[in-house]
Amino acid sequence: MEPLHIIGGGMAGSEAAWQAAQAGVPVVLHEMRPQVATFAHRTGDFAEMVCSNSFRSDDDERNAVGLLHWEMRAAGGLIMEMATQHRLPAGGALAVDRDPFAAAVTERLKSHPLISTSYEEVTELPSSGHWIIATGPLTSARLAESIRAATGAEALAFFDAIAPIVYAESVDMSVAWMQSRYDKGETAEEQTAYMNCPMDKAQYEAFIDAILAAEKTEFHEGETAGYFDGCLPIEVMAERGRETLRFGPMKPVGLTNPHNPVKPYAVVQLRRDNKLGTLYNIVGFQTKMKYGAQTAVFKMIPGLENASFARLGGIHRNTFINSPTLLDEQMRLRSRPNIRFAGQITGVEGYVESAAMGLLAGRMAAAEMRGGVVPPPPPDTAMGALITHITGGADAKTFQPMNVNFGLFPPIDAKGGRKGRKDRYKAYTDRAKMAFAAWLS
Known part of the structure; x- marks a missing residue:
């Protein structure tokens, strides 16, 4: 045959x-x-x-x-x-x-x-x-x-963005904490599935300002920014309204900060990316910010001030x-x-x-x-x-x-x-x- x-x-x-x-x-x-x-x-x-x-x-x-x-x-x-x-x-x-x-x-x-x-x-x-x-x-x-x-x-084409990956050892766990949303994890190992970095309102507002001001990757002539809504870069979401991220990937619901009894205004989640638990990706943080801008902006996240990145975000053309x-x-x-x-x-x-x-x-x-x-x-x-x-x-x-x-x-x-x-x-x-x-x- x-x-x-x-x-x-x-x-x-x-x-x-x-x-x-x-x-x-x-x-x-x-x-x-x-x-x-x-x-x-x-x-x-x-x-x-x-x-x-x-x-x-x-x-x-x-x-x-x-x-x-x-x-x-x-x-x-x-x-x-x-x-x-x-x-x-x-x-x-x-x-x-x-x-x-x-x-x-x-x-x-x-x-x-x-x-x-x-x-x-x-x-x-x-x-x-x-x-x-x-x-x-x-x-x-x-x-x-x-x-x-x-x-x-x-x-047809749109642009698909890649979220950054952080080395777990570089996250400040005196600020961040391990918890699955709504405590869906049952075992001790499952409780390491997600890291959570809390923000108060002032930190969130400053973070949004930084995202909006950051230098972004430019499009080549003839290309159009037709994003797929399920994979929007965070800066595009921020441009749609200052609260968009807080009701999207940064929603604080279903999470309790053991370091602080005050409910966080917003939360950045990182999901375990390998079996060793040495790498975590920032959930929903696809981006077209330039590399230098990414490092500066993401280090504004409480717990990630000294973060080391195994991979920064990126953007590519997606053809269909x-x-x-x-x-x-x-x-x-x-x-x-x-x-x-x-x-x-x-x-x-x-x-x-x-x-x-x-x-x-x-x-x-x-x-x-x-x-x-x-x-x-x-x-x-x-x-x-x-x-x-x-x-x-x-x-x-x-x-x-x-x-x-x-x-x-x-x-x-x-x-x-x-x-x-x-x-x-x-x-x-x-x-x-x-x-x-x-x-x-």
Whole structure:
């Protein structure tokens, strides 16, 4: 059998390769790293986590992304298996030790007898063979231009920002304290999932002033600042109103400062970033401030006055296609049906969503190559809601990257009266699990 070629070894490409190989189809996984570097990646490993080490909520009963975790596990997903093996304490979230996680994904893929790897940059859309393009938000310029030329449509783009990472030993724990929001952590280890740095009103106001005044990265000519709302730089949030951060990533609710009985006006949370507990990322603090400005501004945070940074924040261009106009329900390019797209380049946002679309693309391609068809999952499942959104459910004129959320699902029939939010979300997940199990079988 001829092989399935997959371009890109990120979350989507890795999951697509695994699913296709598990279905008995030989795979060639093409990855340009480390021969061709990106500003955001540090290694040549597959499934390297760049922006964050979190797969977000693992609650599969009342959370849409937790439901997506459940569906991927039910489908034998490699990304979820490795994430679970390398998880870190994070309250109700699924956070992972990013380097061992990526190394484990790489080892599993390279040891699979039906998967071979090719390290080079693919610069042109192929005219023959079976292909999945899973190049993610950092698609190389030459391949992006080939996609644009083939589709006749301009690639859409927004800017995605990276949060800084702090060395834990440099945090002043006489000011900061360990606690998960609402005390969701149960064990002593889980209580080290988050550090909290409190601010009073005067400190918060001075911090906002500093963010607004800080020197920012400029955009290149022809680029536009079309940010994805789920990953806004903190300075963009601050520009929307002085209280925006205090009701967003700096909200003080659910936290009690053991050093001071006075409730903090705002709180900066840092989430554990590795198993050793030596690194913590500043939650929700994606930024386009220049490096010197970042160091000065972040050291204004109580407890971080002497902080050392393992990585400062950054910003990069995130490219995606207008999937509702370009892809069919099998994720194939309508003008070239031998090519599928998967992952963030299709207009889903987030590690989990990207891997889920890779899972579907890999299964669909493998089935087609073996003479069969895998229909899309029902739209009342998490995967089904996402693929429905990107292949026709969204308005092509206003199409923007989207996280999985219950707003993408068909409404629940609230028999016997309107359900409360928690009951409604539980009804969504119960219905989805039944539908997904039926689809799998």
